[in-house]
Amino acid sequence: MCGIVAAAASSNIVSVLIEGLKKLEYRGYDSAGLAVIGSQQIERVRSVGRVAELEKGAAGTQSSTGIAHTRWATHGAPCERNAHPHVSGHIAVVHNGIIENHEALRTELSAQGYIFTSDTDTESIAHLIESVQKTEPDLFKAVQQATRRLIGAYAIAVIDQRHPGKVIVAREGSPLLLGVGEAGHYAASDASALLQVTRNMVYLENGDIAELGANTLRIADAAGQAVERPVHVSELSAAAVELGEYQHYMQKEIFEQPQALGNTLEMIGGSKSSQPGIFGADAASILADVDSILILACGTSSHAGLTARYWLEAIAGVPCNVEIASEYRYRVSVPNPRQLIVVISQSGETADTLAALQHAKAKGQAKTLAICNVPESAIVRESALRFITRAGPEIGVASTKAFTTQLAALFLLTLVVAKVKGRLSEADEASYQEQLRHLPVAVNKVLALEPAIKAWAQRFANKSDALFLGRGRHYPIALEGALKLKEISYIHAEAYPAGELKHGPLALVDANMPVITVAPNDELLEKLKSNLQEVRARGGELYVFADGDSEIEGSEGVNIIKLPEHYGQLSPILHVIPLQLLSYHAALVKGTDVDKPRNLAKSVTVE
Numbered sequence: 335m336c337g338i339v340a341a342a343a344s345s346n347i348v349s350v351l352i353e354g355l356k357k358l359e360y361r362g363y364d365s366a367g368l369a370v371i372g373s374q375q376i377e378r379v380r381s382v383g384r385v386a387e388l389e390k391g392a393a394g395t396q397s398s399t400g401i402a403h404t405r406w407a408t409h410g411a412p413c414e415r416n417a418h419p420h421v422s423g424h425i426a427v428v429h430n431g432i433i434e435n436h437e438a439l440r441t442e443l444s445a446q447g448y449i450f451t452s453d454t455d456t457e458s459i460a461h462l463i464e465s466v467q468k469t470e471p472d473l474f475k476a477v478q479q480a481t482r483r484l485i486g487a488y489a490i491a492v493i494d495q496r497h498p499g500k501v502i503v504a505r506e507g508s509p510l511l512l513g514v515g516e517a518g519h520y521a522a523s524d525a526s527a528l529l530q531v532t533r534n535m536v537y538l539e540n541g542d543i544a545e546l547g548a549n550t551l552r553i554a555d556a557a558g559q560a561v562e563r564p565v566h567v568s569e570l571s572a573a574a575v576e577l578g579e580y581q582h583y584m585q586k587e588i589f590e591q592p593q594a595l596g597n598t599l600e601m602i603g604g605s606k607s608s609q610p611g612i613f614g615a616d617a618a619s620i621l622a623d624v625d626s627i628l629i630l631a632c633g634t635s636s637h638a639g640l641t642a643r644y645w646l647e648a649i650a651g652v653p654c655n656v657e658i659a660s661e662y663r664y665r666v667s668v669p670n671p672r673q674l675i676v677v678i679s680q681s682g683e684t685a686d687t688l689a690a691l692q693h694a695k696a697k698g699q700a701k702t703l704a705i706c707n708v709p710e711s712a713i714v715r716e717s718a719l720r721f722i723t724r725a726g727p728e729i730g731v732a733s734t735k736a737f738t739t740q741l742a743a744l745f746l747l748t749l750v751v752a753k754v755k756g757r758l759s760e761a762d763e764a765s766y767q768e769q770l771r772h773l774p775v776a777v778n779k780v781l782a783l784e785p786a787i788k789a790w791a792q793r794f795a796n797k798s799d800a801l802f803l804g805r806g807r808h809y810p811i812a813l814e815g816a817l818k819l820k821e822i823s824y825i826h827a828e829a830y831p832a833g834e835l836k837h838g839p840l841a842l843v844d845a846n847m848p849v850i851t852v853a854p855n856d857e858l859l860e861k862l863k864s865n866l867q868e869v870r871a872r873g874g875e876l877y878v879f880a881d882g883d884s885e886i887e888g889s890e891g892v893n894i895i896k897l898p899e900h901y902g903q904l905s906p907i908l909h910v911i912p913l914q915l916l917s918y919h920a921a922l923v924k925g926t927d928v929d930k931p932r933n934l935a936k937s938v939t940v941e
């Protein structure tokens with residue numbers, strides 16, 4: 335979703351802005367732009383499409399102060415007129431988020447004589463600041479006054495030709511952090527954009543406003559008081575966000591899964607016990623009193639939650655529900671203060687998941703746990719307990735390594751809750767721990783199946799629909815497989831629990847419908863085999879992912895790939911990997927933009 339980069343330094347910053355935007359491309363966008371303090375006036379360049387286009391347009395532009403933006407259209411079509419920055423008189427503004435009262439502001443500012451040239455909510459911020467400046471010439475104070483009139487979520491960066499050398503930034507709801515460099519101060523939507531100049535990051539709180547100069551930085555909080563925010567040294571390495579030997583980030587991230595899982599499970603390396611402390615200092619007391627669990631998430635993260643539900647009920651014996659965050663936050667639900675709220679999010683900034691967490695807390699549900707890949711994110715900061723997955727930066731819009739590390743974290747949660755509830759024998763604990771430790775090796779063996787999966791992808795990339803089937807804890811894996819395929823190859827895909835086939839989707843099955851089946855050698859395999867017969871009898875072509883020891887053989891119309899090992903309760907973590915590879919290769923055959931699929935964003939910071 336929209337990305338912001340801003341810089342005030344002692345030398346030319348245009349290349350810093352462009353490089354920063356390139357690092358934010360993964361968030362999803364459809365146009366880009368930048369504005370700098372020029373020798374006479376604000377100089378602005380905007381373009382539809384890729385940052386590379388903007389770079390061409392900005393060739394020759396030089397300045398030590400500027401703001402830049404990638405836009406993911408919300409208000410108004412993706413076109414140059416709507417691209418940021420938006421200008422009013424001497425000032426230029428970039429914005430991430432949604433201003434809910436923008437129509438009222440537009441009416442008010444139009445009546446004052448301001449001419450709007452875009453359909454965006456952002457332009458009203460630019461005119462609002464310009465209008466406040468008529469009575470408050472101090473730029474910092476003018477932004478402070480203007481933001482008090484804004485309703486909604488935003489992160490903004492502002493420059494003013496009459497105040498060269500300064501950038502003012504503000505945030506409320508949307509992510510924004512500062513970079514403290516040797517010869518400049520910077521701001522961006524996430525740390526990856528600033529690693530090129532510094533590792534020293536300052537995370538702004540909601541309501542903060544900051545003034546950046548080449549050698550100066552001041553921050554005021556929501557009450558207008560001067561504050562110091564701590565400087566964190568980012569652990570992200572610049573190499574972690576480079577493509578290296580890979581063609582796409584999604585491919586890189588699929589193949590990073592053994593390492594990502596190893597890193598995430600590191601804390602159980604030497605020990606045999608599942609200690610509550612891995613979820614935070616208060617975990618033991620909070621978990622002891624928990625009578626049920628509610629998992630809230632969006633997209634792929636919600637599929638991790640759906641999988642965990644099978645584990646939490648079967649192994650820990652705790653009732654568990656999973657709800658899409660955007661539904662829960664607006665539903666009248668019955669609060670239960672003894673329930674543990676688990677929010678799962680790769681980014682930790684997904685607007686609906688954050689709002690669902692806040693909604694639960696407002697209803698008196700204080701037992702909250704975040705499972706998240708970004709330590710300083712809003713969702714982590716607002717939760718009582720936390721577990722940070724160590725997937726490393728995930729750039730591809732279609733989530734892969736974040737998903738499998740979330741599953742690993744949720745399995746650890748299952749073991750900890752089971753232990754707290756006295757439902758985990760020492761022998762079972764040791765056996766599960768052993769399986770977790772072996773996971774990176776097991777995943778590597780599945781990745782080695784890539785050539786066979788690639789051959790399948792060739793065969794159904796020309797299809798317009800696909801059906802995914804699974805049962806039990808592999809039904810959410812079928813859901814995830816279907817999501818991956820539609821996200822990046824644009825093939826319409828749906829997933830069903832195989833037992834539901836004859837209650838509707840069987841009507842769709844014919845020779846043109848590939849049916850991809852997750853068929854591990856578990857207690858439901860025999861039932862699943864009957865479901866496969868139902869498909870075959872209607873001429874449907876089956877693509878079955880089975881296990882090495884499954885008694886299931888290929889025949890005409892029944893294609894089988896066997897995963898090397900059967901992995902019991904943890905099998906979903908292995909079975910999702912061939913589905914990721916299948917989607918990736920189908921997308922390659924179709925020639926789609928794998929890492930930046932149309933209309934989608936990595937970090938959905940608006941509802």
Ligand code: G6P
Pocket residue numbers: 632633634635678679680681682683684687731732733934935936937938
């Ligand atoms: C977007 C991304 C998905 C992701 C979902 C939830 O839709 O494209 O890959 O699963 O948001 O994101 P989160 O960061 O909260 O896991």
